[in-house]
Amino acid sequence: MTASNDIAARSRRDDLAARALRICEERSWHIAAAESLTGGLLADSFVRIPGASRVFLGSAVTYDIHAKAGILGVDADLLDREGAVHPQVAMQMACATARLYTTLPEYHGTVVGLSTTGVAGPGPDGDKPAGLVYIGISLPCEGRTDENVVEAQELHLSGTREQVRLETVEAVLKRLNALLDRSV
Numbered sequence: 675m676t677a678s679n680d681i682a683a684r685s686r687r688d689d690l691a692a693r694a695l696r697i698c699e700e701r702s703w704h705i706a707a708a709e710s711l712t713g714g715l716l717a718d719s720f721v722r723i724p725g726a727s728r729v730f731l732g733s734a735v736t737y738d739i740h741a742k743a744g745i746l747g748v749d750a751d752l753l754d755r756e757g758a759v760h761p762q763v764a765m766q767m768a769c770a771t772a773r774l775y776t777t778l779p780e781y782h783g784t785v786v787g788l789s790t791t792g793v794a795g796p797g798p799d800g801d802k803p804a805g806l807v808y809i810g811i812s813l814p815c816e817g818r819t820d821e822n823v824v825e826a827q828e829l830h831l832s833g834t835r836e837q838v839r840l841e842t843v844e845a846v847l848k849r850l851n852a853l854l855d856r857s858v
């Protein structure tokens with residue numbers, strides 16, 4: 675990737691993050707993340723934007739499989755059976771990070787949970803190929819139901835370890851913006 679491509683990609687991620695922050699602020703929503711393979715890059719995409727603290731609450735980097743279970747409460751049996759690279763793990767991570775903040779009264783029912791889990795490479799992780807990634811998103815219910823809207827998306831990315839990590843962040847931001855547009 676050339677320097678000009680890097681700058682364009684960063685600008686695209688900044689625009690997506692700024693848009694998501696603006697929409698969430700208009701709705702009095704907040705954003706929290708649980709990250710594995712992105713290791714804080716998703717949080718960085720938000721905190722790079724001036725004023726992000728009005729919306730972005732934080733990120734738990736749970737790179738270790740035991741941290742996913744112990745800190746986030748991801749089902750340990752699921753992790754033992756499937757490993758960390760699985761759509762249900764991504765959904766549970768997204769729900770868990772939202773739940774961590776909704777225990778505070780000022781954030782009850784207003785937290786968007788985001789998650790990333792996958793194999794950045796350079797090689798496979800057991801039977802999971804490099805570039806296999808799952809992102810999870812949990813949106814507040816807004817009174818439509820008692821349950822948050824939760825989804826996982828499977829990605830098949832290629833490139834260097836760093837490219838996979840950055841493309842994962844961009845995919846989360848794109849999907850979040852698409853869901854925010856639909857939930858109006």
